[in-house]
Amino acid sequence: MTVRLCAHADEAVAGIEDGSTVLVGGFGMAGMPVELIDALIRQGAKDLTVVSNNAGNGDTGLAALLAEGRVRKVICSFPRQTDSWVFDELYRSGRIELEVVPQGNLAERIRAAGAGIGAFYCPTGAGTLLAEGKETREIDGRTYVLEYPIKGDVALIGAHRADRMGNLVYRRTARNFGPVMATAATTVIAQVREIVETGSLDPEAVVTPSIYVDRVVQEAQRA
Amino acid sequence: MTVRLCAHADEAVAGIEDGSTVLVGGFGMAGMPVELIDALIRQGAKDLTVVSNNAGNGDTGLAALLAEGRVRKVICSFPRQTDSWVFDELYRSGRIELEVVPQGNLAERIRAAGAGIGAFYCPTGAGTLLAEGKETREIDGRTYVLEYPIKGDVALIGAHRADRMGNLVYRRTARNFGPVMATAATTVIAQVREIVETGSLDPEAVVTPSIYVDRVVQEAQRA
Amino acid sequence: MNANTVNATSTANATSTANAAIGAGAPLGKHEMAALVARDIPRGAFVNLGIGQPTLVADHLPADSGVVLHTENGMLNMGPAAKEGEIDPDLTNAGKVPVTELPGAAYFHHADSFAMMRGGHLDICVLGAFQVSGRGDLANWHTGAPDAIPAVGGAMDLAIGAKKVFVMMTLFAKDGSPKLVPECTYPLTGLGCVDRVYTDLAVFDVTPEGVKATATFGVTVEELAERLEVPLLTA
Amino acid sequence: MNANTVNATSTANATSTANAAIGAGAPLGKHEMAALVARDIPRGAFVNLGIGQPTLVADHLPADSGVVLHTENGMLNMGPAAKEGEIDPDLTNAGKVPVTELPGAAYFHHADSFAMMRGGHLDICVLGAFQVSGRGDLANWHTGAPDAIPAVGGAMDLAIGAKKVFVMMTLFAKDGSPKLVPECTYPLTGLGCVDRVYTDLAVFDVTPEGVKATATFGVTVEELAERLEVPLLTA
Numbered sequence: 040m041t042v043r044l045c046a047h048a049d050e051a052v053a054g055i056e057d058g059s060t061v062l063v064g065g066f067g068m069a070g071m072p073v074e075l076i077d078a079l080i081r082q083g084a085k086d087l088t089v090v091s092n093n094a095g096n097g098d099t100g101l102a103a104l105l106a107e108g109r110v111r112k113v114i115c116s117f118p119r120q121t122d123s124w125v126f127d128e129l130y131r132s133g134r135i136e137l138e139v140v141p142q143g144n145l146a147e148r149i150r151a152a153g154a155g156i157g158a159f160y161c162p163t164g165a166g167t168l169l170a171e172g173k174e175t176r177e178i179d180g181r182t183y184v185l186e187y188p189i190k191g192d193v194a195l196i197g198a199h200r201a202d203r204m205g206n207l208v209y210r211r212t213a214r215n216f217g218p219v220m221a222t223a224a225t226t227v228i229a230q231v232r233e234i235v236e237t238g239s240l241d242p243e244a245v246v247t248p249s250i251y252v253d254r255v256v257q258e259a260q261r262a
Numbered sequence: 263m264t265v266r267l268c269a270h271a272d273e274a275v276a277g278i279e280d281g282s283t284v285l286v287g288g289f290g291m292a293g294m295p296v297e298l299i300d301a302l303i304r305q306g307a308k309d310l311t312v313v314s315n316n317a318g319n320g321d322t323g324l325a326a327l328l329a330e331g332r333v334r335k336v337i338c339s340f341p342r343q344t345d346s347w348v349f350d351e352l353y354r355s356g357r358i359e360l361e362v363v364p365q366g367n368l369a370e371r372i373r374a375a376g377a378g379i380g381a382f383y384c385p386t387g388a389g390t391l392l393a394e395g396k397e398t399r400e401i402d403g404r405t406y407v408l409e410y411p412i413k414g415d416v417a418l419i420g421a422h423r424a425d426r427m428g429n430l431v432y433r434r435t436a437r438n439f440g441p442v443m444a445t446a447a448t449t450v451i452a453q454v455r456e457i458v459e460t461g462s463l464d465p466e467a468v469v470t471p472s473i474y475v476d477r478v479v480q481e482a483q484r485a
Numbered sequence: 486m487n488a489n490t491v492n493a494t495s496t497a498n499a500t501s502t503a504n505a506a507i508g509a510g511a512p513l514g515k516h517e518m519a520a521l522v523a524r525d526i527p528r529g530a531f532v533n534l535g536i537g538q539p540t541l542v543a544d545h546l547p548a549d550s551g552v553v554l555h556t557e558n559g560m561l562n563m564g565p566a567a568k569e570g571e572i573d574p575d576l577t578n579a580g581k582v583p584v585t586e587l588p589g590a591a592y593f594h595h596a597d598s599f600a601m602m603r604g605g606h607l608d609i610c611v612l613g614a615f616q617v618s619g620r621g622d623l624a625n626w627h628t629g630a631p632d633a634i635p636a637v638g639g640a641m642d643l644a645i646g647a648k649k650v651f652v653m654m655t656l657f658a659k660d661g662s663p664k665l666v667p668e669c670t671y672p673l674t675g676l677g678c679v680d681r682v683y684t685d686l687a688v689f690d691v692t693p694e695g696v697k698a699t700a701t702f703g704v705t706v707e708e709l710a711e712r713l714e715v716p717l718l719t720a
Numbered sequence: 721m722n723a724n725t726v727n728a729t730s731t732a733n734a735t736s737t738a739n740a741a742i743g744a745g746a747p748l749g750k751h752e753m754a755a756l757v758a759r760d761i762p763r764g765a766f767v768n769l770g771i772g773q774p775t776l777v778a779d780h781l782p783a784d785s786g787v788v789l790h791t792e793n794g795m796l797n798m799g800p801a802a803k804e805g806e807i808d809p810d811l812t813n814a815g816k817v818p819v820t821e822l823p824g825a826a827y828f829h830h831a832d833s834f835a836m837m838r839g840g841h842l843d844i845c846v847l848g849a850f851q852v853s854g855r856g857d858l859a860n861w862h863t864g865a866p867d868a869i870p871a872v873g874g875a876m877d878l879a880i881g882a883k884k885v886f887v888m889m890t891l892f893a894k895d896g897s898p899k900l901v902p903e904c905t906y907p908l909t910g911l912g913c914v915d916r917v918y919t920d921l922a923v924f925d926v927t928p929e930g931v932k933a934t935a936t937f938g939v940t941v942e943e944l945a946e947r948l949e950v951p952l953l954t955a
Contacts, residue, residue, distance in 0.1 A: 041529030066793045067816035119871035139870045143834030143877035150831040155603030157406035160380035164876045166911040183380035204589040212793045213810040218829040238588030244467040245591035248561045250531045264764030289558045290581035342636035362635045366599030366642035373596040377835030387641045389676040427824040436575040441594040461823030468826035471796045473766045
């Protein structure tokens, strides 16, 4: 239905429930919905599964959410970074679950959830640790691994601009996971730098059509 | 490698071999690569499998290619139209094979070929004639049909503009099958209305990046 | 994705329709059927209108409905049919009729368009039908005639993809046989996918408990029950 | 998709490299290795350079090479690292280093970017490695240490996706053990995916017949054969 334009990030994340699977966009800081994550920390939902490329950096954002003990499991491609000490400590002490997924499988599994695909055969990771225990199949002489969709209850994404209907455009490599995550969650919440009048985005260049977007909030630092 | 900018459609379709699978873009006339099809008729390749949404209209374009007896098989979603008399006659007289594929499965199977997906479970058509003989699987209580990629030797597509590197943009609903077909064929040939200088297309709005495009020709009627 | 409010809202609308119309008036013409469907589409819904009669629904949506029309050939926020002078060969609907663009439109390719359908993002699609079964099976792509050339288009994708599938059809075929049937005899488009059937004589909800007439036009539920083999729920 | 000319062209280049270099000179530094890789990349190729040493290859591509760099976080025709004053937080490479955009660039989302990789559209990717086996198995994501936190990123997608996979690594680890091995002991990234290995001491082609040194630097093939457990093809 019609997108809700929220006055504040706290309004945008209202109602996220304990136990939710939360897709979080961004690759490094590019496209990271920082204000939505901060609002989620304030909001209080716990026992979360977070799906994101990384598992938090430094002491802010996702790392802060993890540090509060609010995340039960992380599904990501690259948790280990020079400044991922919060995750590292939780993981080594057995206080967080980790599912490592090759980056392209992460993107494609999220896309599959959004596209109504039940499962797909993917060559990536065949014969490696990350395919252990997974079903495989030979197709035309190549080994493929059966991969299942990753669906979110909520997606938190960062975009560049929204129009008042909720159409989104991104900027440069900050696009990354946003568009697929927007297709794959029950409630999609976008943080944008600017909300513009409907009709002012080029319809050929809209990356995430309004149908996928439930709530939009303009970044406070720019409001 | 580097795209070839062709002076004429005949140069663009040179070398298409007998027995090729040819993906042909367009939905109705929108996005239909008319000049490339006419050039393919002149070029002479036969025993072709044509993958396209429809199976030709009137007596020109795809219908003319069919009328010359050059097409062994058509894979499409909607062959039967008020003006598909060429196909109808070939089909009823047993001179052409037909594989009818639901339109979304056609698009997704072509995408799978381009994306290196070995096969996928799709709910569309489950329990219908079009899934007869196909493998199925229950996933989360729903029945899915196993669908395999459709890969082309050649794709003929119509786009709006190309830059000199081969990046493509489309216009309005003429986009349709072009972008997925461009990912799924060994040789991708695009007919465009205009070739513009590299750097003059908005990088955020490029729909088919240059990596997918092998040959580009500007429409003669506009050259 | 949008909240799951279609169900509640449209059920409410249908109930009021039913209260007003059970046993009243005369059989509906196709424009009246289209108006009835339009009235049951909630504000702001994302809707695909199938080729043929369902297209008429657009004419009956209020100007401020906020309903966003999808066309499977790659567009959201499609406008009305193009008038003379507005025709753009690059802009058509799924029936290949020239259409127009509304502010806030977006274009996307065929795989993305059908991912949108298959992924359950459309709130409602409205389709024509040859037959609908009491379980909500839909037959609308193939007459099953031995010499028919099969052609499915996007029908199967729409049937299984949208959150709610509404059918618009006459209740009886020209030969007098009912099109709401215990089992479809024509080849199926989708299984158990139809939620509501709008006909010239009645509106039916297809529920897990069975088929219920929520409105009738110029006939009574009892008269309908006599002419149909599908049992109708009472109360 | 682009014609299958990489193989022919780069093999030709490698052969000339080999002729010039077998048994000659001294071990290569990382910049010399990068220059060698750059020389073997055909004009106009679409290339992904992995994080770390492979990134250096870009510095050695001729200005008119026409080589188009892909970064898996969603861009083609990536330019050099951003200088002071050019930094845009929305524009980074896969190593999260700020980069620049060249004319003819295109942006796309992660699923499209990895479809491009997995679908075999990149001509070449250049990766670092812990180990490469004689069959072309690659180990570059995990040391296998029991307390290591696993993190794979895009390594597996690159390993199995590109038409040609080039590896850049030192031939021996710090403890003196060879990194070109009969069987990888580290967890695998991809099976049978490596086509060529550039090291400080030699360049190796991995072929269905076995491993062949096509160039050596400061050592002879015989000396290498003695220090490696992988048999080297002669002639």
